[in-house]
Amino acid sequence: MTAKRIGIESSLAVAEAVRLANVDVIAAYPITPQTHIVEGLAEMVANGHLDAEYIPVESEHSAMSSCLGASAVGARAFTATASQGLILMHEVLLVAASLRLPVVMAVTNRALSGPLNIWGDHSDVMIARDAGWIQIFAENGQQAFDQTLCAFRIAEHQDVLLPVIINFDGFHVSHVIEPMHFLDQKTVDEFLPPYRHPHALDPDKPVTMGGFAMPNMYTEGRKSLDTALRESKKVILDTWKQFGDIAGRYYKPVEKYQAENADTLLVTVGSYSENAMDAVDKMQAEGKKVGLVRVRLWRPFPYKEIIEALSGATNVIVLDRAISLGGPAPVCSEIRAALYSLKDRPQVVSIVGGLGGRDISPANFEKLIATALDKIKTGDAAETIMFGVRE
Amino acid sequence: MKREDTIEIRWHGRGGQGAVTSAELTALSAIHENKFAQAFPSFGPERRGAPVLAFNRISAEHPIRVRSSVIKPDIVVVLDPGLVTLINVVDGLKPGGWLIVNSTRSIDDLQSEFSGDWKLAVVDASSIARELLRVNIVNTTMLGALIKTTGVINIDSLKEQLEVKFGARAKANLEACRKAFATTVISSIKTGGQKKVRTFAVENLAKWSELPVGCVVTDVGNTKQFCTGDWKAQHPVWNDSKCIKCGICSLFCPEFCISQQKDGYFRANEFYCKGCGICAQECWTQCITMVEEA
Numbered sequence: 228m229t230a231k232r233i234g235i236e237s238s239l240a241v242a243e244a245v246r247l248a249n250v251d252v253i254a255a256y257p258i259t260p261q262t263h264i265v266e267g268l269a270e271m272v273a274n275g276h277l278d279a280e281y282i283p284v285e286s287e288h289s290a291m292s293s294c295l296g297a298s299a300v301g302a303r304a305f306t307a308t309a310s311q312g313l314i315l316m317h318e319v320l321l322v323a324a325s326l327r328l329p330v331v332m333a334v335t336n337r338a339l340s341g342p343l344n345i346w347g348d349h350s351d352v353m354i355a356r357d358a359g360w361i362q363i364f365a366e367n368g369q370q371a372f373d374q375t376l377c378a379f380r381i382a383e384h385q386d387v388l389l390p391v392i393i394n395f396d397g398f399h400v401s402h403v404i405e406p407m408h409f410l411d412q413k414t415v416d417e418f419l420p421p422y423r424h425p426h427a428l429d430p431d432k433p434v435t436m437g438g439f440a441m442p443n444m445y446t447e448g449r450k451s452l453d454t455a456l457r458e459s460k461k462v463i464l465d466t467w468k469q470f471g472d473i474a475g476r477y478y479k480p481v482e483k484y485q486a487e488n489a490d491t492l493l494v495t496v497g498s499y500s501e502n503a504m505d506a507v508d509k510m511q512a513e514g515k516k517v518g519l520v521r522v523r524l525w526r527p528f529p530y531k532e533i534i535e536a537l538s539g540a541t542n543v544i545v546l547d548r549a550i551s552l553g554g555p556a557p558v559c560s561e562i563r564a565a566l567y568s569l570k571d572r573p574q575v576v577s578i579v580g581g582l583g584g585r586d587i588s589p590a591n592f593e594k595l596i597a598t599a600l601d602k603i604k605t606g607d608a609a610e611t612i613m614f615g616v617r618e
Numbered sequence: 619m620k621r622e623d624t625i626e627i628r629w630h631g632r633g634g635q636g637a638v639t640s641a642e643l644t645a646l647s648a649i650h651e652n653k654f655a656q657a658f659p660s661f662g663p664e665r666r667g668a669p670v671l672a673f674n675r676i677s678a679e680h681p682i683r684v685r686s687s688v689i690k691p692d693i694v695v696v697l698d699p700g701l702v703t704l705i706n707v708v709d710g711l712k713p714g715g716w717l718i719v720n721s722t723r724s725i726d727d728l729q730s731e732f733s734g735d736w737k738l739a740v741v742d743a744s745s746i747a748r749e750l751l752r753v754n755i756v757n758t759t760m761l762g763a764l765i766k767t768t769g770v771i772n773i774d775s776l777k778e779q780l781e782v783k784f785g786a787r788a789k790a791n792l793e794a795c796r797k798a799f800a801t802t803v804i805s806s807i808k809t810g811g812q813k814k815v816r817t818f819a820v821e822n823l824a825k826w827s828e829l830p831v832g833c834v835v836t837d838v839g840n841t842k843q844f845c846t847g848d849w850k851a852q853h854p855v856w857n858d859s860k861c862i863k864c865g866i867c868s869l870f871c872p873e874f875c876i877s878q879q880k881d882g883y884f885r886a887n888e889f890y891c892k893g894c895g896i897c898a899q900e901c902w903t904q905c906i907t908m909v910e911e912a
Contacts, residue, residue, distance in 0.1 A: 325833070426830065433838045434838060435834060438835050448829060448833045451826045454827075
């Protein structure tokens, strides 16, 4: 069962989850914007606490390529990156998904250039939105630990076979020491069966991976990948249920906080959800009908759960920690689209904030909600609000 | 929607024979005549010698907006004689449309290949090109046959385009074009006149749900079923009396398709030989000759 309560940095907790998952290959580029995750893993391998190949590659592009190769022969592969590192990896991200190789990656979400900045921000992973990976957000160190373990089980499930990104905020989670509970090795071994790929590379049973498709086959290839990603939700839900049963911590694609009887729902993704909870508590104590909805599963996008959580509200305020330059903010635009078919849909206000490490304190969240409600009152809610920008 | 006055042309050739250039020159000439025109290739992994397609749309009156493939051509031009038996060149050809073929075969013989209501034109463009251009590239020569039969462009506007594209070599190309114009033989094809019905391969494509995980190919080695021999315009012929059995031809063959026979002499596997001519080039005693495909 669960081990004793300990204090540890979230990045190192994820490294511990990877060790417990008994990975075979870790490939990582060890320089900024890297985190302590792979540093911790390098130490474990060097000290003999984890029997794995640790490949210190020359770039993130090579890190993902190595993971892809390892996964293709049936090895459990892990890497971690963030920010520009994730961007450099991009070409291979799409290949891992289309080859259906269940690589697991931790992304400590950080900003993109420019100006040059590697502080907390979701821009890095939002650009990877369409890469075909399952994407899950963790809001604190415990969730990052839990979701890393779940990620291997989801990714490698024979009905899924897709790579998974575990997102958690750079610095605000990755570099924070927190109390948490680990699982012991026996429990993890029981939860996580060995990885098998139906077409793993084998000289006795050769296959061709990564062949090209003419215009008369490409659409079918994409449809099969898209369907696999959409249908992975069933396994994700099942995995979270089983994990909850052994760890006592249950997860859902969309999670609500004090949302019952709220007229106004704030939607957040990632660690700022915890700041927002404090703000919601304070506002509710003041008699304001404000609640919180947090998106945990980002891909496959949880349409049903989003509609279920938000359709009863009068006002929905969506905070994006990423800017889509020249277009609508990513999380808000998808939520708007999901709600559009409803007959009585709520007003949706889009807020971009918390960019490049800019803090949004609980007090700021109160201000953010008030600003959004003001916009709805004055009738100009269509425009994206850039919260906290100096004018 | 396609406007009624738009003429669509499909060019059949092999990579390197200049089908794309034929289409380009046709469009440029038409545009020069103040018509509206398009030229475009089939987009794909084209290789020298492999069957390729190029297309034209020409309208005297209307701007051309359609950017799709040409499915029902008014005119089909075949640059390579071997393609007639390899590909269904008349696929989608409209009733009353033109089939214009480069071939040494007689027009009666070619007529018997097809069944449909079409006009047929034949010219021995390969011989003309070899004689006047000293190379078996028939793109400009076949334009002479196109102009004679259909008049979609006129030879003066082509002359200008040839000069822009080929400079000093324009003269010989124009001469080849004029000779084809003069020697093209015209007849027609009738429904039911076909002597031998040929069947062409039909692709049986998988549904999305039938694809294996990750679109892997599980029947590996299937490229050996790929008849690259279809690509060749020439094939090697050995004069064994000059052969010293050194095996240089086999060593240099990029397809590894030349092997030694029991009698010690060498032969190419025609299923794979692409007709590149490297063996003939490398042969120490020059005992290999590249001979045109029928």
